[in-house]
Amino acid sequence: MIWETVRLSLRSIRRNVLRSFLTLLGIVIGVAAVIAMLTIGSGTTAKVKSDIAKLGSNLLVVRPGRPASTGGPGGLDQAVRPLADKDVAALVAHLTGARAIAPASQKQVRVIFGTESLTSGVTGTDSAYLDARDWKLVSGRPFSDSETRSGTGVCLIGETVRQQFFGAGEPDGEIIRVNRTSCKIIGLLEPKGYTGFGQDQDNVVLMPLAAYQRRIAGNRDIDNIYVAADDRTPTTELQPRVEDILRDTRRITPDREDDFSIRDMTQIADAMASATTTMTGMLGAVAGVSLLVGGIGIMNIMLVSVTERTREIGIRLAIGAHEKHILIQFLVEATVLSLLGGIIGILIGLALAGLASAALTIPFAPSPAVILLAVGFSALIGMVFGFFPALRGARLDPIDALRHE
Amino acid sequence: MAANAALIGFDTVWKSYGQGEAKVHALAGVDLAIQRGEFVAIMGPSGSGKSTAMNIIGCLDTPTAGTYSFMGIDAGRLDRNRRALLRNLYIGFVFQGYNLLPRTTAAENVELPLIYRGAPARERRDLAMQALAEVGLVGREHHTPAELSGGQQQRVAIARAIVTRPTLLVADEPTGNLDTARTHEIMELLTRLNRDLGLTIAMVTHEADVADYAERTIRFLDGHVASDSSKLEVA
Ligand SMILES: Nc1ncnc2c1ncn2[C@@H]1O[C@H](COP(=O)(O)OP(=O)(O)OP(=O)(O)O)[C@@H](O)[C@H]1O
Ligand SMILES: [Mg+2]
Numbered sequence A: 001m002i003w004e005t006v007r008l009s010l011r012s013i014r015r016n017v018l019r020s021f022l023t024l025l026g027i028v029i030g031v032a033a034v035i036a037m038l039t040i041g042s043g044t045t046a047k048v049k050s051d052i053a054k055l056g057s058n059l060l061v062v063r064p065g066r067p068a069s070t071g072g073p074g075g076l077d078q079a080v081r082p083l084a085d086k087d088v089a090a091l092v093a094h095l096t097g098a099r100a101i102a103p104a105s106q107k108q109v110r111v112i113f114g115t116e117s118l119t120s121g122v123t124g125t126d127s128a129y130l131d132a133r134d135w136k137l138v139s140g141r142p143f144s145d146s147e148t149r150s151g152t153g154v155c156l157i158g159e160t161v162r163q164q165f166f167g168a169g170e171p172d173g174e175i176i177r178v179n180r181t182s183c184k185i186i187g188l189l190e191p192k193g194y195t196g197f198g199q200d201q202d203n204v205v206l207m208p209l210a211a212y213q214r215r216i217a218g219n220r221d222i223d224n225i226y227v228a229a230d231d232r233t234p235t236t237e238l239q240p241r242v243e244d245i246l247r248d249t250r251r252i253t254p255d256r257e258d259d260f261s262i263r264d265m266t267q268i269a270d271a272m273a274s275a276t277t278t279m280t281g282m283l284g285a286v287a288g289v290s291l292l293v294g295g296i297g298i299m300n301i302m303l304v305s306v307t308e309r310t311r312e313i314g315i316r317l318a319i320g321a322h323e324k325h326i327l328i329q330f331l332v333e334a335t336v337l338s339l340l341g342g343i344i345g346i347l348i349g350l351a352l353a354g355l356a357s358a359a360l361t362i363p364f365a366p367s368p369a370v371i372l373l374a375v376g377f378s379a380l381i382g383m384v385f386g387f388f389p390a391l392r393g394a395r396l397d398p399i400d401a402l403r404h405e
Numbered sequence B: 001m002a003a004n005a006a007l008i009g010f011d012t013v014w015k016s017y018g019q020g021e022a023k024v025h026a027l028a029g030v031d032l033a034i035q036r037g038e039f040v041a042i043m044g045p046s047g048s049g050k051s052t053a054m055n056i057i058g059c060l061d062t063p064t065a066g067t068y069s070f071m072g073i074d075a076g077r078l079d080r081n082r083r084a085l086l087r088n089l090y091i092g093f094v095f096q097g098y099n100l101l102p103r104t105t106a107a108e109n110v111e112l113p114l115i116y117r118g119a120p121a122r123e124r125r126d127l128a129m130q131a132l133a134e135v136g137l138v139g140r141e142h143h144t145p146a147e148l149s150g151g152q153q154q155r156v157a158i159a160r161a162i163v164t165r166p167t168l169l170v171a172d173e174p175t176g177n178l179d180t181a182r183t184h185e186i187m188e189l190l191t192r193l194n195r196d197l198g199l200t201i202a203m204v205t206h207e208a209d210v211a212d213y214a215e216r217t218i219r220f221l222d223g224h225v226a227s228d229s230s231k232l233e234v235a
Helices: A002-015 A017-055 A085-094 A128-132 A145-150 A159-166 A209-217 A235-249 A265-308 A310-319 A323-360 A368-394 A398-403 B050-057 B080-090 B106-115 B121-134 B150-162 B180-197
Strands: A059-064 A098-113 A116-125 A137-140 A154-157 A175-178 A181-189 A204-208 A224-229 A260-264 B008-017 B024-034 B039-043 B065-070 B091-095 B168-172 B200-204 B216-221 B224-230
Touching (some): A017 A265, A128 A224, A159 A181, A181 A209, A224 A235, A235 A265, A265 A310, A323 A368, B050 B065, B080 B091, B168 B180
Parallel strands (some): A154 A181, B168 B200
Antiparallel strands (some): A059 A224, A098 A116, A175 A181
């Protein structure tokens, strides 16, 4: 009986292909949008999480300038007191629970090799930086202590820089020019890929901090201090210790606020992940509205269908159809219709998500639960919005219906 | 006692439409009995209440006042779903305008009442083929109404009406849309069904030669039964 009814409704949908398709458009667009949003969203979340993990786990980043959250002047303020060597020295001397402490300053600089050139993120730091950021070398060696101290012109390059200058060749031992000073390549960094914001993390050149300060920055400022917690120490515990030590060396009296900020990358990761979740949730809600519009479309077309088929309903009632037979017939038709729209929408949504994932280099993560939900939801829309028209059909008086032209 | 045993019994049946000044009495206190196996023609001028009476007989409608009993059941007081069940089990309909489902084959049209009985597909198919054979439509099973002549469409409608082996066939002007030759073919078919299957037939017609096929003729006038004559009595 149900199968019979499904066949019947497929037939009547086929009879009006164009009209059915136009009716379905709302559902198709709604479901496609929801599926695409949620799929891209979960891909982005996964990507953001793995990005932050790549940045180094359990990492605190100290920057000059008051924390933005207190409303004070941010890092762009001229009056900001930069971080200095003695701040790093104090942390190295007094901080417990840290695995690695590394100063870093960076700048976008033109890097040249032969006739090729590339604008690259040049960072001055020391060998602890690799440890703090969980960054390994594919080949070569890190800076030696003496190189770090004396500021020798040596550097480590990222994969993008290697590709640009050396293609398939070996970079180690080659000399590149960084902002008019030359620099010998001593190692190649492991590739990290793009961040969720499309920033290439492999377009980098690392050099000893002293060399960077002298030859590139022209000052002795330190932009960041990276502090990686060891395995036993949570960053939430480490953060106040770092704050205490820095307040002390920077001689900040208790009545004044910090003139530096400490960012916890783990928390940022969580915040960003939850932000993307909220974003996709909101976009999903917007897409949900189009599902509602689609539902109203279904209701409309079912009302038309019931009116057009009044005589048919009259015949069926005269012949002995129970009200519920007519109700079920039109309910099934509405459900089949919107389910069809849902399935088309899912396919389109997945295709869009696949394209977007490829373009944004995020993982394509279709969720079976979301797809099932979309199927169920579109069926539900058909039932809900089909109910009123179906009831209207079922309640027709057979005599009136038979008289209907 | 005789009235009790009747298949169809009208006891001062009224059917009124509208309110106050505009009130119309389509039936004004009709008393009537039709026995099982009878072939009754209902005649009368336009607006005399024939279709109204037929709708009540067919359990499509209920009286405003009075009692309509069908098979001894007080059908006038049943709800619409119970009346639907009565129609499905015991009553077949043939209309002037055939009323077949468009774009649906003859066989599927004939199967329709069986679907609402929950009959399995095989059984439906077999019974539909049999009914189509009984009305002389072998070879046209898979034609849609648009591909059939008026007479053939009416045969499909008759097959659909008898496929459930009903007790009563209600036919409101079944030959109204047909030419003379087709009319007589249909009337011969109905006569045969009445004789061979013992099917009770109540049929509205405007034509005297159509009414001649019936054993009994009831004439309506202004919502009353004006005359009621049987061939046997006359003979
Ligand atoms: N639904 C209705 N609403 C109002 N009046 C109605 C309705 N149905 C029938 N009538 C009136 O009841 C009266 C009897 O109608 P009915 O259809 O029974 O006539 P009939 O004998 O079948 O006529 P015809 O030979 O033209 O078919 C008519 O006056 C008609 O206008
Ligand atoms: Mg009439």
